[in-house]
Amino acid sequence: MRVLTAATTALALMLGMATAQADAIKIKFAHVVAENTPKGQMALKFKELAESRLPGKVEVEVYPNSQLFNDNNVLEAMLLGDVQLAAPSLSKFNKYTKKLQVFDLPFLFKDMTAVEKFQSGPEGQKLLSSMSSKGLLGLGYLHNGLKQLSASKELRKPSDADGLKFRIQSSDVLAAQFEAVGATPLKKPFSEVFLLLQTKAIDGQENTWSNIYSKKFFEVQEHITASNHGLIDYLVVTSAEFWNDLPDDVRPVLEKSMKEAIAHGNMIAEQKVTGDRKRIADSGRSTILELSDAERAMWVKAMKPVWDKFAGEIGQDLIDAAVASNN
Numbered sequence: 001m002r003v004l005t006a007a008t009t010a011l012a013l014m015l016g017m018a019t020a021q022a023d024a025i026k027i028k029f030a031h032v033v034a035e036n037t038p039k040g041q042m043a044l045k046f047k048e049l050a051e052s053r054l055p056g057k058v059e060v061e062v063y064p065n066s067q068l069f070n071d072n073n074v075l076e077a078m079l080l081g082d083v084q085l086a087a088p089s090l091s092k093f094n095k096y097t098k099k100l101q102v103f104d105l106p107f108l109f110k111d112m113t114a115v116e117k118f119q120s121g122p123e124g125q126k127l128l129s130s131m132s133s134k135g136l137l138g139l140g141y142l143h144n145g146l147k148q149l150s151a152s153k154e155l156r157k158p159s160d161a162d163g164l165k166f167r168i169q170s171s172d173v174l175a176a177q178f179e180a181v182g183a184t185p186l187k188k189p190f191s192e193v194f195l196l197l198q199t200k201a202i203d204g205q206e207n208t209w210s211n212i213y214s215k216k217f218f219e220v221q222e223h224i225t226a227s228n229h230g231l232i233d234y235l236v237v238t239s240a241e242f243w244n245d246l247p248d249d250v251r252p253v254l255e256k257s258m259k260e261a262i263a264h265g266n267m268i269a270e271q272k273v274t275g276d277r278k279r280i281a282d283s284g285r286s287t288i289l290e291l292s293d294a295e296r297a298m299w300v301k302a303m304k305p306v307w308d309k310f311a312g313e314i315g316q317d318l319i320d321a322a323v324a325s326n327n
């Protein structure tokens with residue numbers, strides 16, 4: 001009899017848990033990078049915080065490495081309700097807003113302190129809702145870091161890039177930036193970059209130390225120029241309809257969890273700048289080139305005219321605010 005009671009209790013508990021699981025709000029978080037990156041770690045931290053604070057109410061599934069969607073289709077999927085969270089690079093929102101192109105202007109931010117200052121200031125915060133008419137809501141910015149140039153040959157001066165093919169993210173500003181040095185830009189998803197480099201279908205690419213390391217680009221690129229010429233940061237984004245429909249006892253907890261997860265990711269981003277750069281240097285697979293001030297000035301001179309080309313779409317006020325964050 002006692003055995004029967006224990007079994008009945010266990011069954012009831014299991015059924016209760018199953019019902020709670022079935023009722024839980026499912027949140028799919030899709031991204032394209034590896035788990036050992038700022039974004040990968042941020043997504044896992046969000047899952048940990050959200051599920052521990054809202055047990056049985058929320059279930060977060062994280063899909064790294066473009067397993068569920070890539071950056072070219074994730075936003076469409078989000079608007080269809082097939083994914084609830086993503087954090088594409090700021091260079092991948094062209095279809096939805098031209099304003100975020102400000103982050104792609106070459107040699108705009110002198111360091112990540114300036115980036116943080118701009119993002120947390122009034123203009124940066126306003127950009128979070130720049131796509132609300134399209135149904136997308138920015139929940140916050142996440143750092144990765146400044147971009148470096150890599151190629152199959154040494155890139156010391158802009159003319160070294162002349163005639164080379166570079167993979168870029170889906171950004172017209174980035175296309176113009178490479179055209180400005182006589183190179184051919186090719187818009188390709190992140191998931192294809194390694195193979196394109198390995199098979200020499202392209203000659204180079206631009207990315208952060210953490211992406212170059214975690215996706216092993218340094219194994220198939222002999223030369224990296226420590227150029228710090230641009231930025232890869234992210235907008236954590238959701239569907240406005242999904243977010244606004246969340247129950248009132250759930251949304252604030254998710255907001256708090258996201259804020260903390262982003263802080264965690266930002267801390268990792270900071271560590272990875274030096275850590276992953278050192279790992280690449282120690283591997284001996286790539287040579288890292290430091291530019292002299294004069295060489296750097298040549299890149300700035302060649303690429304900066306791109307700013308004028310996009311000032312109309314972005315808005316000169318926004319560009320000025322970003323520049324001011326360097327002071």
Ligand code: SIN
Nearest residue numbers: 032033089169190211
């Ligand atoms: C990412 O960091 O999410 C991808 C960046 C890229 O496409 O190069």
